[in-house]
Amino acid sequence: MNKKYTLTEQDALLVTDIQIDFLPGGALPIEGGNTIIPVVNTYIKRFEAANSPIVASRDWHPLNHISFKAQGGLWPAHCVQGTKGAEFSPALKLPKNVRVISKAADPNREAYSAFDGTNLDSELQRLGVKRLFVCGLATDYCVVNTVLDACDLGFETVVLMDALLGIDAKPGDVDRAIEEMLESGAAQATDADFSDAEEALPVEEAEVDVLAAKPSLLSGAKKKARLRPKTANRRLKTERG
Ligand code: VGL
Ligand code: ZN
Numbered sequence: 001m002n003k004k005y006t007l008t009e010q011d012a013l014l015v016t017d018i019q020i021d022f023l024p025g026g027a028l029p030i031e032g033g034n035t036i037i038p039v040v041n042t043y044i045k046r047f048e049a050a051n052s053p054i055v056a057s058r059d060w061h062p063l064n065h066i067s068f069k070a071q072g073g074l075w076p077a078h079c080v081q082g083t084k085g086a087e088f089s090p091a092l093k094l095p096k097n098v099r100v101i102s103k104a105a106d107p108n109r110e111a112y113s114a115f116d117g118t119n120l121d122s123e124l125q126r127l128g129v130k131r132l133f134v135c136g137l138a139t140d141y142c143v144v145n146t147v148l149d150a151c152d153l154g155f156e157t158v159v160l161m162d163a164l165l166g167i168d169a170k171p172g173d174v175d176r177a178i179e180e181m182l183e184s185g186a187a188q189a190t191d192a193d194f195s196d197a198e199e200a201l202p203v204e205e206a207e208v209d210v211l212a213a214k215p216s217l218l219s220g221a222k223k224k225a226r227l228r229p230k231t232a233n234r235r236l237k238t239e240r241g
Contacts, residue, residue, distance in 0.1 A: 003195035005158070007050035012129040013043055015056045016114060016136025016143050018092050021085035030137055030165050034091065039163040039191065040135055041093045042202070045207035046194060048095050053127050057092055057114035059084060059142070067110045081105065089201075100122060103142075113145035122154055139166030141155040144177035151184045161209040164191040 005011075018040065022031040047054050050107050059079035067073040079086040083100075088094060101118050104111040111117050124132065132155040134147050143164060150157040159181055166174035227239065 004193045005189060006195040007047060007052045009051050009053075009129055010130040011047070011050070012055060012124060012127065012132050012135045013047040013051040014114065014132055014136070014146065015040055015044070015054065015094070015127050016094070016134060017057055017059050017079075017138070018136050019058055019079055020087050020089060020139045021078040021083065023089055028102045028167075030167055031149075033137060033165055034089070036135070036137075036163045037089060037091045037159075041091075042191060043133070043135060043160060043163060044093055046096065047133075051122075053129060054095055054101065054147040055099045055101055055114075055120065056088060057101040057103055057120075057142070057146070057217055058086065058088065058090075058117075060084050060105045062105065063106065064107050065109055065110075066218075067104070073110070074155050112142045113149045114142065114147040115146060115153065124155070129155070131158065133137045133158045133160055134181075135160040136165035138167055139179040140168060140173040141166075144181055147181045147186050148157070148184050151186055152183075157181075159188050160190070161188045177208060186240050 018033075019125075021028055023031050023182070024031070044054060045122065050104065060081050061067070061077075061079050063077070063080050064071060064081075065073070065077075067075050069075065070077065070078045099122075099144050101114050101120050103116060103118050105116055106117060132150050134143060134157065136143060143159075143166070147157055147159055159178070161178075168174045168175060
């Protein structure tokens with residue numbers, strides 16, 4: 001097992017556009033969109049446990065947005081400001097201190113990237129974020145444009161491949177978007193690439209106490225586990241249920 005990522009406060013999670021209108025039953029539904037939500041929730045818990053900032057973007061259009069068919073655009077009306085369809089999925093477990101970024105609110109401009117016309121860059125700078133992990137919807141529109149901007153802006157950018165889905169209006173769009181992100185310098189990862197998962201789990205509190213008396217028995221992994229706050233372990237355990 002090769003764990004690549006240990007989270008710190010210089011890492012942030014960006015949850016892209018997991019809104020009711022982009023999910024089955026919504027105005028611009030992405031097939032199977034709900035299936036990524038449990039995975040996204042796992043990432044949210046992991047970033048919360050590491051005190052890493054969590055940002056959620058939302059498509060936030062005025063009723064007369066230029067991207068809507070009635071205005072000659074590509075899409076049916078979706079994610080209209082203040083409507084039910086623009087709300088985050090109720091299945092998404094965003095933390096109370098989530099930072100919400102609203103995008104594409106200008107009626108006369110399409111803006112797929114969460115950086116386009118928002119304060120996301122300055123907000124991440126202010127928080128001291130160096131590395132940005134991106135998940136959500138839709139791979140071939142908002143996600144790819146956000147990831148390309150993040151790379152250009154100098155963030156080390158990691159695409160969370162198990163928590164993404166696209167529209168694929170033209171078959172191959174999603175594959176091309178992924179290729180483009182990787183060619184632009186983004187890395188790809190899945191849940192198994194995070195070091196704060198199972199190493200932290202096996203050592204029970206009592207066991208740690210016994211082992212602490214005989215430090216020579218401690219393996220590297222167990223030492224690491226002992227250093228982690230107990231609450232972080234507990235959270236990860238209940239998540240596995
Ligand atoms: C998006 C299509 C239309 C997106 C937004 O967030 O990926 N896709 N508007
Ligand atoms: Zn839109």
